[in-house]
Ligand SMILES: Nc1ncnc2c1ncn2[C@@H]1O[C@H](COP(=O)(O)OP(=O)(O)O)[C@@H](O)[C@H]1O
């Protein structure tokens with residue numbers, strides 16, 4: 414058996430993010446079972462699977478909230494398997510959360526401004542005036558544009574529709590300058606009438622960003638993804654294009670039902 418150090422380095426251009434043989438056991442329960450996933454720059458992959466399949470566990474493993482039992486996680490050629498969760502974020506591996514963590518009494522622009530400042534670790538600037546921070550407004554505008562919410566910049570978050578609030582959450586994540594973005598159910602709780610907003614926003618994410626979407630909304634999954642991985646009992650039981658997955662008999666039986 415080789416040690417971690419003897420394994421060949423991964424070239425950054427070939428793979429931005431690579432999960433190699435990742436496993437996690439809780440006693441006898443295997444919740445992640447030899448998972449291999451590769452994201453190239455600009456990848457649009459969806460991870461789907463029934464409840465309890467291990468999707469959240471997978472995100473917790475790769476972001477450093479849980480320690481894997483075995484396997485390797487590589488970001489831009491660097492082994493990050495034992496790196497702290499906060500350093501992974503600084504290195505560009507960023508997740509969005511299902512729970513809302515917006516300042517509801519502030520405007521959309523101020524929420525984003527705070528996130529950009531946090532990324533720059535310039536909390537002290539808050540006390541010397543937000544307007545004096547070089548490039549801050551440009552950065553906030555860039556993010557507002559990326560998510561097509563410029564016309565909401567001056568709105569208080571609590572006045573926004575729920576779907577729009579989810580967009581602002583994605584905006585906060587973009588402020589962290591991700592290279593790899595793990596979107597954890599961005600459409601959860603969003604009414605059907607607003608789900609197009611989310612669809613459009615994830616469709617317009619920066620082209621070179623590698624995105625892994627975890628989502629139950631199959632319309633969103635199938636319109637967004639170029640690749641879909643199906644997780645069942647902690648193991649990837651199929652990977653393929655949306656077409657391949659939609660026509661995979663086993664996947665249909667286990668997961669998709671008659672809809673696709
Ligand atoms: N800390 C834990 N200890 C024991 N079992 C856990 C723990 N976290 C998750 N599990 C189990 O792992 C399995 C996968 O859960 P989860 O990752 O939440 O699935 P999903 O997000 O796909 O619905 C479930 O059987 C769950 O009960």
Ligand SMILES: [Mg+2]
Pocket residue numbers: 468469470
């Ligand atoms: Mg989950």
